[in-house]
Amino acid sequence: MPSSTTPTARRQRLGAELRKLRERAGITATEAARLLGGNQARISNIEAGRYGVSAERVRTLSCHYDCSDAELINALAGMTGERKRGWWEEYREVLSTSLLDLAELEHHGTALRTSHTAGLPGLLQTTDHAREVFRQVVPTLPPPEVEHRLSFRIKRQHVIFRENPAPYRAIIHEAALCMRFGGPAVTKGQLTHLLTMSEREHITIRVIPFKAGGYPGSGQPIYYVRGPVPQLDTVQLDQAHGIVFLDSEAQLHKYRQILDRLETLALDVPESRDLIHTIAQSL
Template sequence: MSSRRPPTERQRRLGAELSKMRERAGLSLTEAAALHGTDRTTISNVESGRFGVSADRVRVWAANYACRDGAYIDALAEMAKERRFTGMDWWDKYRGLVPAALLDLAELEHHAVAIRSAQITHMPGLLQHEDYARAVFQEAVPPLARDDFERKLAFRLRRSSVLDGARPPRCTFIIHEAALRIQFGGRRAARAQLHHLLEQSERENVAVHVLPFDIGGFPAAASSTRYAYGPVAHLDTVQTDTPVGSLFLHAETHLANYRAVLDRMEQRALSPSRSRDLIREVAQQL
């Protein structure tokens, strides 16, 4: 087994899923180690993401745990293979230069088969125009040093390339009207952002739903959320922003709650067609 520190969120997730699989089998670390012919420290290091594990070993452990979900096992085996190629993705050149949570977010978006995002006061990162993104970073507290500013701006803009991939994720963006009307960068930048949003909303894999002011209250009104769908439901992940950084959640209860929140928000939002009409109306007012 190879080691790599610190582990990425996706590597920790693979370990967490193997831990859940072991626990569902009713086995302790010591019992699992005896079953696999290894020691409990190795099992612990794999489950924490500190050590990698081969795809073949994932399948052996799954068989030892009597897991019969073939699609789930295949997905975990693919995650295990990815670790061999760490350092070859575009975000890896930013490692050590931007917060690790941003790298984890780019990796999450890259591997998602579908993404649902809810934004209240900002445009979704994947749909931000350069002038708008620049204005957002100018509001950072404390102010960013010039090099840090340019790196984070370039990183944010590069993330949008996920929409152009060979198999781009299906994306649903729920945006509150407040985000349309807050003029980051002034009227010109705000207008450019709204036109960019309209252009992106015409993509086959992108749906934009606006929550207008007149709907009143709605769930999770104080936070922004991204829900990334994995190749199987077990591997879905929620990423949400907090005052102290990003939080990645994948407990079944959390996933179910956030799906319900996003369902209710989408049900109350305007259709993509009516959303585009409102975006045009706001842009014309600038």
């Protein structure tokens, strides 16, 4: 398989999972290369995501690594061989690689779960609201950059409008509903949009009210993307310095617990809709 100067997050994740299997088996990269009839550099490049790998080779490596988890092996094999460029590739020269990786992650996710305290989930934002959010970025973005990010965000939203979309669960704090990006008119339009989206069968929106008190997670946005098997789940966090992806077993367990805890604090769906409606009517 050819090398890639810009390995995607999906290819890097596949390589990382193959490395985990190898290390658990107590096999060195040199030994793995010998089993495949290649050299150590090739194994290193595969594990770093610089080289692609075929489904057949994934199955061969899994066999050498004594992996008996058929579901995991099939999921890893399913991550190989994609030739078609995703829509996000058209933004490769204008947006950060991490944003492209996020779109790719969403595209392949089997379920999406998120929580927000001071802002609203990107997949649920209106065009007017999103534009105002990007205008608040520090340092200030030039107008063309704002429009690039805006069009990218709107295209990301196709993942919840496509045929057979993945289930999407959002927990939003009441504070986020009261933030007036763009003023009352834009905010009211955004809240109305949330109500409309909440009527879709695959979308669940629940609100944590102020009266719920304290909550875990330090108020940071959390985005949990479920993979085809639990080992391939991913957590995405927004940090001041950019996007962070987490996928270790301990990290996945931690953020599942946080999201579970937040759901115990949230209003049920009808109550959440009533609160969103009340806030919208007050504008």
